[in-house]
Amino acid sequence: MTGPQNHWSKNEMVDQVIEMLEDGSSLNLGIGIPTLVAQRIPPEKGIWIHSENGVLGVAGRPTRQSVSPTLINAGKETISVKKGASFFDSAMSFGMIRGGHIDVCVLGGMQVDAEGSLANWMIPGKKVTGMGGAMDLVHGAKLVIVMLTHFSKRGDVKLLHRCKLPLTGKGVVHKIITDLGVFTPMGESFQIDQLAPGVTKEQLGMTDALISSVN
């Protein structure tokens, strides 16, 4: 089983995130697909990007001339910063998140469920990456967005009634963006906020009971 042909590209998924951002808001980007958001935000939106290793005001990539080994994001990738950026220690950095000062948080995920729970840090017996900052990042932001491909490589849908993998956070996710659409966890089912052009409800690989309504 593979996904439908008419899915969003990664960049189109990223644009769905960008549409949700209010001008001037602050934004934490998780490792993986979410880091792409930094490259596509129009500067005139005045977004302040936070990376939990201790920087607010992440900008684009550095040049080979300006690159610095001490200037990285939480994915350990080289970055640059914009005017007005600040650096701080990790306690302050997570305090910004935990204290609700970062408006939006975008994370990757392995599974997400109708209760708004997220799993993204281990597959028992197979793979343990550790939770890193994810267990902290899911609490505090006004808007927690999970970006993930709708189906796993094996073809399993990642939007479930309840996650099967160990949780990163319970009931913490507000919006889910996959390559097929935008969803809101409603408790026992998902609300479809939007589908990628040409994608049908039947292609989502979800039971009718798991879909509460089409917006």
Place this chain on the structure above:
Amino acid sequence: MTGPQNHWSKNEMVDQVIEMLEDGSSLNLGIGIPTLVAQRIPPEKGIWIHSENGVLGVAGRPTRQSVSPTLINAGKETISVKKGASFFDSAMSFGMIRGGHIDVCVLGGMQVDAEGSLANWMIPGKKVTGMGGAMDLVHGAKLVIVMLTHFSKRGDVKLLHRCKLPLTGKGVVHKIITDLGVFTPMGESFQIDQLAPGVTKEQLGMTDALISSVN
């Protein structure tokens, strides 16, 4: 009833504190008599004076040319700082104390008792100054010293079996320096570490039961 003639001056009391300080150690000075310590420490001892309003490295008084309204100690008095000083916020400042990084803390007191408890923030029905930082300062330092005159203006001895005034801290004081001597609270009584020259045990205004030994 007034105290004996042969008591220590304030400066001599201060010198007792200075003798207890190891070279290079860090020291917090409370409001009142303790602030005098800052003026008399020989610079070669390399003591780092902390003031809880957010400075480490307090030095002597400023000149009329160098004075700054933003450079004060916890007694709101103008100060100067030495090379290597640092400024920080109040959470960091009290974390230094609470975390045990300040070696010695010197406070004033209204009453102190054999259990090592201190009272210095209010007299019910008469006077409330507030505890300020005192309730935090008595926990954390390796050596907590209380400096106070041996007798109140009314002639009551301030070293008691148990404090009568509301406590600042319970069982927290290690050494007591009065104008008549140096004392260690032992639980049910005080050990006399030293008496000011010419002062006798009888002049202390304390019962025999309250004095456990003369060192």
Place this chain on the structure above:
Amino acid sequence: MTSKVFKDAESALFDMKDGVSVMSGGFGLCGIPENSILEIRRRQLKNLHAISNNIGNSGRGLAWLLKEKQISRATCSYVGGNPDLEQQMLSHEVDVTLVPQGTFSERIRAAGMGVRGFYTPAGYGTEIAEGKESREFDLPCLLELPLAADFAIIKAQKGDPYGNLWFQETARNFSPLMAMAAKVTIVEVEQLVELGEILPEDVHLPGVFVQRIYQGSEYENTIEIPIFEDEN
């Protein structure tokens, strides 16, 4: 995009109302937000809950509001040096809650940093412990809860349009902590500088905690107890 930069205290405090809680930075009179306090006096806001280490001192700062009977509740650590507060506390015009200063700072930080509660030895075995949960660690400790506010009014030496701040000498004290702990943080600065003028490493308070900023004016910067070398 809405700017955080306001023209003056009057425009920056536009939505402050009677009965709100206001944190005010400063230790004694050192680092106090003079312009914002004077604006609160001008507007004659009443029934305020003031959260500040000293609630003014020597008749100045928040004591300007005490004189006008604008403060009905105060949370602070020290009353000494503030005769206006002492008198209104004794006459029960102001309901004063005294908090040990280290606990005061840490509770404000906790509110800002999303810490829901913490244990500290300060105050154990004293009147302050009454009604509080205690728990034995290496020392017996009290459970203390976050202290937040509707507004924070603070002053910094330098600030930029995003609200990044830099404080001078001991004027930092409670101000960055309060900025984190309030719903709306209003900053007045001696110098409003360009974005990027404060080195990113040397930002004392990142702008994300600041909602409004303005260039202050006519600072008194009163020294409470001036003592000079070789003059005492």
Place this chain on the structure above:
Amino acid sequence: MTSKVFKDAESALFDMKDGVSVMSGGFGLCGIPENSILEIRRRQLKNLHAISNNIGNSGRGLAWLLKEKQISRATCSYVGGNPDLEQQMLSHEVDVTLVPQGTFSERIRAAGMGVRGFYTPAGYGTEIAEGKESREFDLPCLLELPLAADFAIIKAQKGDPYGNLWFQETARNFSPLMAMAAKVTIVEVEQLVELGEILPEDVHLPGVFVQRIYQGSEYENTIEIPIFEDEN
């Protein structure tokens, strides 16, 4: 008066022994104390408890010690990017405790600042919560305890003889927190500067938290994932 300034890693780490707990600053390979880690490798200290966000990465940093089987216990938040740790965790050669990164930072700060415990929502409802006390505030929270160590090895860009430190860009991360939380904090710096050269306002970590400091040398400052503009 004993000086805090040491000649090199060998002299500064003189009393580190088998079996101690060591906090090591750095995020991935950014800001790691290369000289001190290499000295621990040279001395072949064994049975160490390493406390660090990543326990090295990409075969470098603390992974130098993993390769030599010097680490028996690790407390960290992230294993990804560190194949040496992943492998020794699966083969049970290293006993790994995973801690959410924000809780990790705050627990280290708590140890340094004398906070005996605190409540955070991170990890509630997950495996991490097993065996931990929980409590309902506005959100259900876990009680977390301080995380301390025998030694901290950290690196700063600049430091003075008292141990006042200044960190460059994102190299600050956990380092100042760890410096507060260890019994003995050993700092290596790129530049050992004169007392007073770091502006007192801009000291990131006051020297009172530092026991030993030395000028490091031959830094690799490895970039793990170099990505450049217009090249991806």
